[in-house]
Amino acid sequence: xxxxxxxxxxxxxxxxxxxxxxxxxxxxxxxxxxxxxxxxxxxxxxxxxxxxxxxxxxxxxxxxxxxxxxxxxxxxxxxxxxxxxxxxxxxxxxxxxxxxxxxxxxxxxxxxxxxxxxxxxxxxxxxxxxxxxxxxxxxxxxxxxxxxxxxxxxxxxxxxxxxxxxxxxxxxxxxxxxxxxxxxxxxxxxxxxxxxxxxxxxxxxxxxxxxxxxxxxxxxxxxxxxxxxxxxxxxxxxxxxxxxxxxxxxxxxxxxxxxxxxxxxxxxxxxxxxxxxxxxxxxxxxxxxxxxxxxxxxxxxxxxxxxxxxxxxxxxxxxxxxxxxxxxxxxxxxxxxxxxxxxxxxxxxxxxxxxxxxxxxxxxxxxxxxxxxxxxxxxxxxxxxxxxxxxxxxxxxxxxxxxxxxxxxxxxxxxxxxxxxxxxxxxxxxxxxxxxxxxxxxxxxxxxxxxxxxxxxxxxxxxxxxxxxxxxxxxxxxxxxxxxxxxxxxxxxxxxxxxxxxxxxx
Amino acid sequence: xxxxxxxxxxxxxxxxxxxxxxxxxxxxxxxxxxxxxxxxxxxxxxxxxxxxxxxxxxxxxxxxxxxxxxxxxxxxxxxxxxxxxxxxxxxxxxxxxxxxxxxxxxxxxxxxxxxxxxxxxxxxxxxxxxxxxxxxxxxxxxxxxxxxxxxxxxxxxxxxxxxxxxxxxxxxxxxxxxxxxxxxxxxxxxxxxxxxxxxxxxx
Numbered sequence: 214x215x216x217x218x219x220x221x222x223x224x225x226x227x228x229x230x231x232x233x234x235x236x237x238x239x240x241x242x243x244x245x246x247x248x249x250x251x252x253x254x255x256x257x258x259x260x261x262x263x264x265x266x267x268x269x270x271x272x273x274x275x276x277x278x279x280x281x282x283x284x285x286x287x288x289x290x291x292x293x294x295x296x297x298x299x300x301x302x303x304x305x306x307x308x309x310x311x312x313x314x315x316x317x318x319x320x321x322x323x324x325x326x327x328x329x330x331x332x333x334x335x336x337x338x339x340x341x342x343x344x345x346x347x348x349x350x351x352x353x354x355x356x357x358x359x360x361x362x363x364x365x366x367x368x369x370x371x372x373x374x375x376x377x378x379x380x381x382x383x384x385x386x387x388x389x390x391x392x393x394x395x396x397x398x399x400x401x402x403x404x405x406x407x408x409x410x411x412x413x414x415x416x417x418x419x420x421x422x423x424x425x426x427x428x429x430x431x432x433x434x435x436x437x438x439x440x441x442x443x444x445x446x447x448x449x450x451x452x453x454x455x456x457x458x459x460x461x462x463x464x465x466x467x468x469x470x471x472x473x474x475x476x477x478x479x480x481x482x483x484x485x486x487x488x489x490x491x492x493x494x495x496x497x498x499x500x501x502x503x504x505x506x507x508x509x510x511x512x513x514x515x516x517x518x519x520x521x522x523x524x525x526x527x528x529x530x531x532x533x534x535x536x537x538x539x540x541x542x543x544x545x546x547x548x549x550x551x552x553x554x555x556x557x558x559x560x561x562x563x564x565x566x567x568x569x570x571x572x573x574x575x576x577x578x579x580x581x582x583x584x585x586x587x588x589x590x591x592x593x594x595x596x597x598x599x600x601x602x603x604x605x606x607x608x609x610x611x612x613x614x615x616x617x618x619x620x621x622x623x624x625x626x627x628x629x630x631x632x633x634x635x636x637x638x639x640x641x642x643x644x645x646x647x648x649x650x651x652x653x654x655x656x657x658x659x660x661x662x663x664x665x666x667x668x669x670x671x672x673x674x675x676x677x678x679x680x681x682x683x684x685x686x687x688x689x690x691x692x693x694x695x696x697x698x699x700x701x702x703x704x705x706x707x708x709x710x711x712x713x714x715x716x717x718x719x
Numbered sequence: 720x721x722x723x724x725x726x727x728x729x730x731x732x733x734x735x736x737x738x739x740x741x742x743x744x745x746x747x748x749x750x751x752x753x754x755x756x757x758x759x760x761x762x763x764x765x766x767x768x769x770x771x772x773x774x775x776x777x778x779x780x781x782x783x784x785x786x787x788x789x790x791x792x793x794x795x796x797x798x799x800x801x802x803x804x805x806x807x808x809x810x811x812x813x814x815x816x817x818x819x820x821x822x823x824x825x826x827x828x829x830x831x832x833x834x835x836x837x838x839x840x841x842x843x844x845x846x847x848x849x850x851x852x853x854x855x856x857x858x859x860x861x862x863x864x865x866x867x868x869x870x871x872x873x874x875x876x877x878x879x880x881x882x883x884x885x886x887x888x889x890x891x892x893x894x895x896x897x898x899x900x901x902x903x904x905x906x907x908x909x910x911x912x913x914x915x916x917x918x919x920x921x922x
Binding site for chain 1: 769
């Protein structure tokens with residue numbers, strides 16, 4: 214008897230070691246909290262070092278998330294080329310997923326290992342909204358470099374990607390329904406005691422058409438096609454944005470202008486893209502769930518992911534150009550809500566997998582208790598705690614909210630004032646050509662202007678302008694450097710953009 | 720007997736060599752790595768419900784055929800036409816330029832119509848003229864003179880619309896492509912035609 218007890222506990226210990234050894238026990242939320250904190254306090258360089266430290270493995274083993282976050286951090290430093298290099302690696306991985314989705318979608322639905330262990334052991338394929346936003350952000354980088362043609366390629370890729378995702382999800386929905394019926398799993402998230410259901414019932418979430426299409430991507434597509442003089446492609450971009458956000462009447466203006474508006478000579482059509490905060494975190498929450506164990510019911514604690522929103526940064530409702538022209542901002546895409554919507558769509562699958570696993574574990578725990586007495590039972594409990602961590606992975610450096618504003622302003626240097634909840638920030642920016650995009654990122658106290666191609670002598674960290682530092686509109690050291698960087702970009706983009714403007718004049 | 724046998728086999732060998740020699744010069748070796756293959760570019764495509772290659776081809780074919788047979792084209796002496804805008808009124812990213820390009824190519828091949836440079840190609844056209852005349856690099860006799868471009872007699876314009884409906888598992892899409900030929904001098908619409916396409920898909 215003592216011998217068999219010993220051997221069974223040994224076996225359990227071995228299983229614990231074996232299972233926890235597969236690298237799945239990394240706390241992504243813990244890692245990224247620190248990295249994001251550094252960006253919020255204005256130190257992107259430190260954040261980049263932190264990211265590298267957490268992903269010190271071999272280059273070929275680095276996962277999609279690493280490239281997502283790296284590209285985003287590099288974009289904040291306006292190193293658009295390096296940022297795109299990282300993002301193209303991510304794009305290659307998403308492309309692999311697409312190829313599987315096209316040829317054998319059933320492979321994507323049942324990554325079997327997770328039924329027994331944990332969602333975190335699944336390969337991270339990225340959420341659908343992340344896949345769509347990836348190409349939009351690569352396009353923004355190309356526009357930042359003044360290369361609208363390359364941006365167009367990425368934007369076209371986005372349409373194709375959306376179509377593939379739509380097809381896969383349709384199929385998956387059907388299979389999930391059939392699977393739930395077969396396994397007789399009827400539990401929905403509404404029946405999980407203590408689970409914060411309100412995060413799904415928010416109108417911001419319920420009004421979304423689906424978990425992957427976002428209006429910003431389509432508006433940006435419209436704007437890019439318009440800048441390139443392709444009206445027949447610009448129109449559906451604006452139209453789709455309107456369909457996705459019917460509550461924003463100002464979006465319709467773009468479509469009207471497309472046909473009737475004449476570009477004023479010497480003016481630039483500017484799209485202000487104001488991004489606030491960071492994408493929400495996924496955290497684990499333990500919830501006791503009753504599962505059938507042989508004859509009776511037992512309660513097994515299962516961890517489910519919950520969304521923890523980043524509320525550190527308020528999105529401004531408008532911005533002022535040169536202290537006089539107020540431009541209204543429409544919060545066109547709420548990534549926070551999209552993350553919640555994605556989780557809501559995933560929940561049936563997560564619940565199904567977890568309950569199947571809970572039954573298996575409950576049986577194991579009971580057996581260990583029966584055979585191994587206290588030690589076996591304790592070990593089994595420890596095993597449950599170790600493995601029961603929900604999947605916390607998601608692209609965290611994405612903004613929580615994307616707002617846009619549009620105006621025609623004279624080409625040249627300007628000052629932008631962003632009225633936030635607590636303080637106002639002043640930024641210098643330059644526009645040229647017929648069309649320009651001016652992207653700004655607000656994160657707690659730090660503001661990042663993502664304009665200009667960083668020249669060699671340009672120290673990326675100086676783009677970070679804390680509100681206190683640049684509160685007086687008179688040029689500080691930071692501002693001058695931002696301007697010089699911007700004007701350098703001007704000369705580069707001028708020739709390309711002026712082509713478009715000349716074309717329009719005819 | 721034996722000699723005869725050998726000679727026959729030599730003959731066969733020579734014949735085989737000469738024949739296979741012809742063959743190898745005709746076809747290139749194939750490099751294949753998996754499931755990639757070429758298909759018929761005119762094959763009917765019904766992979767999804769969205770606007771596809773078959774729609775583009777049918778529209779371009781129907782439009783160019785109808786226009787070539789119109790009275791104004793037959794009666795006119797190879798009139799000069801320019802392509803104006805075809806508006807996309809759908810919510811789909813349809814590049815109407817590629818449809819009008821196909822129509823133009825088919826009309827040009829028929830020889831019944833000539834085309835003047837459209838707005839999109841205007842910049843390259845004027846740039847080339849300017850370079851020949853202003854750069855001082857070209858021989859006087861070969862310089863193309865400024866002020867000789869021909870104004871088009873007609874302009875081709877149109878739009879594409881769609882009606883999309885979903886009921887249960889069925890998705891129905893209706894496309895309508897309209898094109899018209901307008902006399903630039905007097906504003907008379909000389910020809911117009913429509914091509915409609917219905918696509919229905921179920922799950």
